[in-house]
Amino acid sequence: MFDDLRDLYQEVIFDHNRNPRNFRIIDDADRKVEGFNPLCGDRLTLYLKLDGDVITDASFQGSGCAISTASVSLMTEIIKGKSEQEAEALFKQFHEMTTGKDEHFNLEAIGKLAVLAGVREYPARVKCATLAWHTLDAALKNQQQAISTE
Amino acid sequence: MTLFDVEKIRQDFPILKEKIRGKDLVYLDNAATCQKPQVVIDSIVHVYSHDYANVHRGVHTLSVRSTDKFEAARTKVKEFINAASDKEIIFVKGATEAVNLVAQTYGKANIKAGDEIVITAMEHHSNIVPWQMLCEQTGAVLRVAPINQLGELIFAEFEQLLNDKTKLVSVVHMSNALGTINPVKTIIQAAHEKNIPVLLDGAQAIPHITVDVQALNCDFYVFSGHKLYGPTGTGVLYGKQALLDAMPPYQGGGDMIRKVTFTETEYNTLPYKFEAGTPNIADVIGLGTAIDYINAIGMPAIAAYEAELLEYATAKARAIKGLRIIGEAEDKGAILSFVLDKIHPHDIGTMLDSLGIAIRAGHHCAMPVMDFYQVPATARASFALYNTHQEIDVLMNGIESLIEVFG
Numbered sequence: 043m044f045d046d047l048r049d050l051y052q053e054v055i056f057d058h059n060r061n062p063r064n065f066r067i068i069d070d071a072d073r074k075v076e077g078f079n080p081l082c083g084d085r086l087t088l089y090l091k092l093d094g095d096v097i098t099d100a101s102f103q104g105s106g107c108a109i110s111t112a113s114v115s116l117m118t119e120i121i122k123g124k125s126e127q128e129a130e131a132l133f134k135q136f137h138e139m140t141t142g143k144d145e146h147f148n149l150e151a152i153g154k155l156a157v158l159a160g161v162r163e164y165p166a167r168v169k170c171a172t173l174a175w176h177t178l179d180a181a182l183k184n185q186q187q188a189i190s191t192e
Numbered sequence: 193m194t195l196f197d198v199e200k201i202r203q204d205f206p207i208l209k210e211k212i213r214g215k216d217l218v219y220l221d222n223a224a225t226c227q228k229p230q231v232v233i234d235s236i237v238h239v240y241s242h243d244y245a246n247v248h249r250g251v252h253t254l255s256v257r258s259t260d261k262f263e264a265a266r267t268k269v270k271e272f273i274n275a276a277s278d279k280e281i282i283f284v285k286g287a288t289e290a291v292n293l294v295a296q297t298y299g300k301a302n303i304k305a306g307d308e309i310v311i312t313a314m315e316h317h318s319n320i321v322p323w324q325m326l327c328e329q330t331g332a333v334l335r336v337a338p339i340n341q342l343g344e345l346i347f348a349e350f351e352q353l354l355n356d357k358t359k360l361v362s363v364v365h366m367s368n369a370l371g372t373i374n375p376v377k378t379i380i381q382a383a384h385e386k387n388i389p390v391l392l393d394g395a396q397a398i399p400h401i402t403v404d405v406q407a408l409n410c411d412f413y414v415f416s417g418h419k420l421y422g423p424t425g426t427g428v429l430y431g432k433q434a435l436l437d438a439m440p441p442y443q444g445g446g447d448m449i450r451k452v453t454f455t456e457t458e459y460n461t462l463p464y465k466f467e468a469g470t471p472n473i474a475d476v477i478g479l480g481t482a483i484d485y486i487n488a489i490g491m492p493a494i495a496a497y498e499a500e501l502l503e504y505a506t507a508k509a510r511a512i513k514g515l516r517i518i519g520e521a522e523d524k525g526a527i528l529s530f531v532l533d534k535i536h537p538h539d540i541g542t543m544l545d546s547l548g549i550a551i552r553a554g555h556h557c558a559m560p561v562m563d564f565y566q567v568p569a570t571a572r573a574s575f576a577l578y579n580t581h582q583e584i585d586v587l588m589n590g591i592e593s594l595i596e597v598f599g
């Protein structure tokens with residue numbers, strides 16, 4: 043029935059929505075930033091644990107749609123063990139992939155995150171996918187205040 | 193059976209023939225804005241093709257013609273809501289502008305530091321923020337009457353908020369987020385016993401309920417043309433003449449003056465005092481045509497048909513496991529707001545869109561209502577006179593399938 047949506051709602055997304063990874067609080071987090079999408083009411087809190095400039099642990103709390111939940115869940119998985127610079131580079135790749143400015147985003151670098159490429163065709167949903175990454179960006183820049191996609 | 197022929201009505205709305213993602217359009221976002229019948233579209237084309245010039249300004253034939261048509265639309269609005277006079281009908285760009293107008297003219301002239309304005313917990317942002325702005329400017333205080341879990345105003349608590357300091361009550365006639373129809377007559381009586389004027393936000397009520405401002409005895413009534421099968425950029429502020437006469441003007445400019453020198457300006461009479469600048473001539477004329485269209489079908493017939501649609505949709509929705517209806521007031525208009533277990537309204541919206549079904553997913557410009565129900569957003573199907581039982585079946589089948597897909 044929902045054949046047209048297969049590119050947007052891939053099985054990986056349903057899986058992460060049902061069972062979000064790293065859905066917990068890091069009590070002694072080095073960074074903690076809230077992200078908010080006022081249009082949808084999606085809200086998340088991102089926690090990072092750092093060792094030098096390496097992200098040793100990442101987790102989140104909050105509620106959102108399947109796209110935003112899957113996006114933040116996948117993100118916390120993929121950034122673990124990456125340096126801040128590597129994570130920032132991924133953010134740029136991800137942004138290009140979802141906003142469709144660059145058709146030639148680096149598929150290899152982006153890995154599993156490619157399941158979210160489908161949002162490009164759904165302008166109303168791009169912010170659902172990017173909220174997690176904007177929040178990460180703020181956390182890496184050590185901004186304390188909540189960020190908003192609007 | 194219903195009194196009117198919905199299939200015939202559907203023929204009047206060209207957009208209903210659109211295919212969305214290859215499917216028949218099922219348009220259930222009427223509370224956001226509703227679609228336009230061909231006669232309204234034609235009337236706008238006709239104005240620009242045959243009758244267009246500026247109003248109230250020229251002696252030439254076209255100007256006289258467009259002025260006549262524009263003023264005829266005012267009379268249609270006056271009759272539609274049973275105002276006492278054309279002078280009480282102010283054209284604005286929508287309900288939002290009308291509330292702001294009252295806040296910044298009546299409000300600024302009559303509401304002082306320490307005074308109170310009473311609204312309800314189910315208001316649209318456009319009946320919250322203009323009052324907050326006025327409170328900030330004057331030092332007045334905004335009081336909010338609570339609602340119960342069904343989404344009904346708790347009348348006893350509302351009544352308790354009314355006191356000597358209350359200078360205005362501003363409540364929604366029918367809630368866009370919940371569908372609740374407020375007991376506005378009782379509200380107005382209670383306020384008037386304490387000499388408090390009442391503004392009704394009729395943005396949602398106007399296409400569904402027969403409105404008689406004199407029978408209601410409300411002091412102000414506001415609505416938007418685009419939710420009444422009319423063009424965007426049109427709206428109406430109704431005010432009792434005595435109140436409007438005493439109010440300072442809103443914006444300054446052409447049309448709203450009688451005489452201007454550099455030392456002194458004399459304002460025009462009602463309704464022009466509040467209509468500075470060239471108005472939205474063609475669209476206002478289109479609004480008049482929309483009112484003719486509705487009158488030809490008959491508001492009671494429309495209300496009866498929509499009540500039947502809502503009842504049918506509500507019964508079907510209740511049968512879906514994991515679906516929770518948000519807003520179950522005893523007295524309710526054709527709006528079905530709901531949430532699904534573990535499925536975000538935005539996912540519902542995108543999935544239904546792929547089936548050609550347009551619903552609204554979000555906070556409906558009523559964030560305090562979302563907070564009250566502790567949901568980030570709801571999905572909302574809202575019905576109009578052209579919707580059918582079969583479309584409700586398509587919606588409910590879609591909801592059941594997406595619940596399955598999400599697992």
Ligand SMILES: Cc1ncc(COP(=O)(O)O)c(C=O)c1O
Nearest residue numbers: 286287288316318368395396416
């Ligand atoms: C209850 C209510 N009031 C006011 C408004 C504002 O109307 P507009 O945006 O046309 O000014 C709306 C529109 O959604 C509404 O539903």
